[in-house]
Amino acid sequence: MAYSFPEEVLEYVFAFLSSDKDRNAVSLVCKSWYEIERWCRRRVFIGNCYAVSPQIVIRRFPEVRAVKIKGKPHFADFNLVPERWGAYVYPWISAMARSYPWLEEIKLKRMVVTDESLELISKSFKNFKVLMLSSCEGFTTDGLSSIAANCRNLRELDLRESDVEDLSGHWLSHFPDNFTSLVSLNMSCLGSEVSFSALERLVSRCPNLKTLRLNRAVPVEKLASLLRRAPQLVEFGTGAYSTEIRTDIFSNLVGAFSGCKHLKSLSGFWDVVPAYLPAMYCVCSRITSLNLSYATVQSPDLVELISQCPNLKCLWVLDYIEDAGLKALSSYCKDLQELRVFPSDPYSAEPNVSLTEQGLVTVSAGCPKLQSVLYFCRQMSNAALVAIARNRPNLIRFRLCIIEPQAPDYLTLEPLDTGFGAIVEHCKELRRLSLSGLLTDRVFEYIGTHAKKLEMLSIAFAGDSDLGLHYVLSGCESLRKLEIRDCPFGDKALLANAAKLETMRSLWMSSCSVSYGACKLLGQKMPNLNVEVIDERGPPDSRPKTCPVEKLYVYRTVAGPRADKPDFVWTMDEDGALRLS
Amino acid sequence: MAHQNDLNLKATELRLGLPGTDESEDMVSTAKNNKRASPASVNDSGLNSAAKSADNETSSASKAQIVGWPPVRSYRKNNLQPKKADSETGIYVKVSMDGAPYLRKVDLKVYNGYSDLLKALESMFKLSIGEYSEREGYKGSEYAPAYEDKDGDLMLVGDVPWDMFMSSCKRLRIMNGSEAKGLGCAL
Numbered sequence A: 001m002a003y004s005f006p007e008e009v010l011e012y013v014f015a016f017l018s019s020d021k022d023r024n025a026v027s028l029v030c031k032s033w034y035e036i037e038r039w040c041r042r043r044v045f046i047g048n049c050y051a052v053s054p055q056i057v058i059r060r061f062p063e064v065r066a067v068k069i070k071g072k073p074h075f076a077d078f079n080l081v082p083e084r085w086g087a088y089v090y091p092w093i094s095a096m097a098r099s100y101p102w103l104e105e106i107k108l109k110r111m112v113v114t115d116e117s118l119e120l121i122s123k124s125f126k127n128f129k130v131l132m133l134s135s136c137e138g139f140t141t142d143g144l145s146s147i148a149a150n151c152r153n154l155r156e157l158d159l160r161e162s163d164v165e166d167l168s169g170h171w172l173s174h175f176p177d178n179f180t181s182l183v184s185l186n187m188s189c190l191g192s193e194v195s196f197s198a199l200e201r202l203v204s205r206c207p208n209l210k211t212l213r214l215n216r217a218v219p220v221e222k223l224a225s226l227l228r229r230a231p232q233l234v235e236f237g238t239g240a241y242s243t244e245i246r247t248d249i250f251s252n253l254v255g256a257f258s259g260c261k262h263l264k265s266l267s268g269f270w271d272v273v274p275a276y277l278p279a280m281y282c283v284c285s286r287i288t289s290l291n292l293s294y295a296t297v298q299s300p301d302l303v304e305l306i307s308q309c310p311n312l313k314c315l316w317v318l319d320y321i322e323d324a325g326l327k328a329l330s331s332y333c334k335d336l337q338e339l340r341v342f343p344s345d346p347y348s349a350e351p352n353v354s355l356t357e358q359g360l361v362t363v364s365a366g367c368p369k370l371q372s373v374l375y376f377c378r379q380m381s382n383a384a385l386v387a388i389a390r391n392r393p394n395l396i397r398f399r400l401c402i403i404e405p406q407a408p409d410y411l412t413l414e415p416l417d418t419g420f421g422a423i424v425e426h427c428k429e430l431r432r433l434s435l436s437g438l439l440t441d442r443v444f445e446y447i448g449t450h451a452k453k454l455e456m457l458s459i460a461f462a463g464d465s466d467l468g469l470h471y472v473l474s475g476c477e478s479l480r481k482l483e484i485r486d487c488p489f490g491d492k493a494l495l496a497n498a499a500k501l502e503t504m505r506s507l508w509m510s511s512c513s514v515s516y517g518a519c520k521l522l523g524q525k526m527p528n529l530n531v532e533v534i535d536e537r538g539p540p541d542s543r544p545k546t547c548p549v550e551k552l553y554v555y556r557t558v559a560g561p562r563a564d565k566p567d568f569v570w571t572m573d574e575d576g577a578l579r580l581s
Numbered sequence B: 001m002a003h004q005n006d007l008n009l010k011a012t013e014l015r016l017g018l019p020g021t022d023e024s025e026d027m028v029s030t031a032k033n034n035k036r037a038s039p040a041s042v043n044d045s046g047l048n049s050a051a052k053s054a055d056n057e058t059s060s061a062s063k064a065q066i067v068g069w070p071p072v073r074s075y076r077k078n079n080l081q082p083k084k085a086d087s088e089t090g091i092y093v094k095v096s097m098d099g100a101p102y103l104r105k106v107d108l109k110v111y112n113g114y115s116d117l118l119k120a121l122e123s124m125f126k127l128s129i130g131e132y133s134e135r136e137g138y139k140g141s142e143y144a145p146a147y148e149d150k151d152g153d154l155m156l157v158g159d160v161p162w163d164m165f166m167s168s169c170k171r172l173r174i175m176n177g178s179e180a181k182g183l184g185c186a187l
Helices: A007-014 A020-026 A031-040 A054-060 A074-078 A090-099 A115-124 A141-150 A170-174 A196-205 A220-229 A247-258 A274-286 A299-306 A319-332 A357-366 A382-391 A417-426 A441-450 A466-475 A491-496 A516-525 B002-012 B019-033 B037-043 B049-057 B074-086 B114-125 B162-168 B177-186
Strands: A043-046 A066-070 A105-109 A130-134 A137-140 A156-158 A163-165 A184-186 A211-213 A235-237 A265-267 A289-292 A314-318 A338-342 A372-377 A397-402 A432-434 A456-460 A481-485 A506-510 A529-534 A551-556 A569-572 B092-097 B104-107 B143-148 B154-156 B171-176
Touching: A007 A031, A020 A031, A054 A090, A066 A090, A074 A481, A074 A506, A090 A115, A115 A137, A115 A141, A137 A141, A141 A156, A141 A163, A141 A170, A170 A196, A196 A220, A220 A247, A247 A274, A274 A299, A289 A299, A299 A319, A314 A319, A319 A338, A319 A357, A338 A357, A357 A372, A357 A382, A382 A417, A417 A432, A417 A441, A441 A466, A466 A481, A466 A491, A491 A516, A516 A529, A516 A569, B092 B114, B104 B114, B114 B171, B143 B177, B171 B177
Parallel strands: A043 A066, A066 A105, A105 A130, A130 A156, A137 A163, A156 A184, A184 A211, A211 A235, A235 A265, A265 A289, A289 A314, A314 A338, A338 A372, A372 A397, A397 A432, A432 A456, A456 A481, A481 A506, B092 B171
Antiparallel strands: A506 A551, A529 A551, A529 A569, B092 B104, B143 B154, B143 B171
């Protein structure tokens, strides 16, 4: 049957399949479909750079145009993964430079990228269009100069949240005068000032520029000039908004903003002087996304702004908004889908703002489309969590961080098991959950029983025993990523659920009670897992087998143990022998 | 699974006392729940430092010592800290008004800019100051705000950028409009 259908027809049909899941399913139908599909797959997503090797990817998919690769585990964001752990992109770039001359897109997250890699990218791919480096590190602005100078068809350069060694702002001046293809530029993470005239000229000659996220160094008095040259902008990030208010700057800014009829997203606002916020009021009615998470502005000024944005779908803000501001948000922004509230003073013992669980409850009641929440606060109650769960069964992401570890329900002093239990019971589509506060094994029983669509779970300072971990590993059918720190989870649950780990992308456990002996056993039992012990105290062999390891990172792989481990990482091998890198 | 039974009992235990009265028990159960301390610390020598420091932290107020907690990315932390240091010291300058019996003092840091400051002065001294213009100063108003700068010169408020003003202003003086007219013309 398969032979009677011409390959070209199948290929044509497969071209309509964009999701990896669909393409993977199609390639399992029969050998000829596998072959046809692999030749026409253009986009590859590698969720863990160590799960597969560049050679394996290239061998299977010879005509790829776009790759997206993720490196370090998520907890690296909070300094839990030591420096030099790995996730080097160079081997990937080098292999792709040889085999994918027509590569157009590279998107990386939490990887180590060197200037050498950037230079190789800029010289190897003639049709290179998109470079996105999200939370990456290891490169300097010299690497950016190579990209700017050599990538003639570049459309997107997005450095979001990367840690770049900023030698100077000179890199931007390397875009040639005849370079006009830029669509998106995000340089918000850089510190140095770029040549403003070079920036102005670049913006002027790129008619398709839709996204421009400036860095802090661009002062407010220069914004109007840029906006006037790019009235077609859809996404705009300001620099520091802190020059003292002057009527001429203000009116200039108002004029410039009023020319931007397509603006949907605003960000930036470092050190914002509240008096400048009204300059944007003319665009607020179209705004769907607002990132005010650097704006150290008090609640009344925030409310003034937000009240003008009835179409707001996504808001990132500091806890200066307070409960009162969130109440206003819930009444003005009925389309709100995502809310992130960050702490202005995460380290003080006492609250510096009047933001409590009440704010989140109010938003959950007033915003029917709310599906994604990240909320830092200092007190929580089971009653509030139950209310939120009942109000918003359509939640997909719920990340709650109660700043004090193991803080109980502040009204009853009980654990927050019931509250989070209500969340997983009511929110049947929940895909991501982060827990905090005082929690016993009970909450994990609820999670294992109800959270059937949960894909990512983050746990800190919670649980009483292995039972907690066992509930999660045995109950959460869709679990892909599990990250745990400072919990009393140990060997039993891990070993009893070893097979589960092969169905997941990765498991991270740090400051728990998993012994070195159990890690070795796991490595022996499961040849398709890399069981990496991270321990900066020296070789685990030098301590008793019962000694808990500092950190454990387990992930499925078809590439075997990695060859680039630093001296504080050991892979538990299948024959039980220690392999030092 | 003896642990499990214990915990279940505790979780379903009815409490008739006020929330505060069970506190000592709760504190103990918190410590007990802190299981990461027991197997790790009792059985071996290699304590993991994060657990140890977190143990010591339970009564202390400084959270900064737990690595990676709260889970805030470093670029966000760097943004906020300078602001905090700033707010600890004010820039207080004396404000005199011609004819007033005593002087006042204001903290320049509290104001976002000139309009903020002038509004505050207007309210403090119950007067009106009027609009600033580069060409004519505070033309037409009864009063004009002036200040003494680092060099001891009497300057008109509003000429220089706010930040520069904040660092060079030594004292403020609210002058009569008639007197100030001379200032404007001289420029």
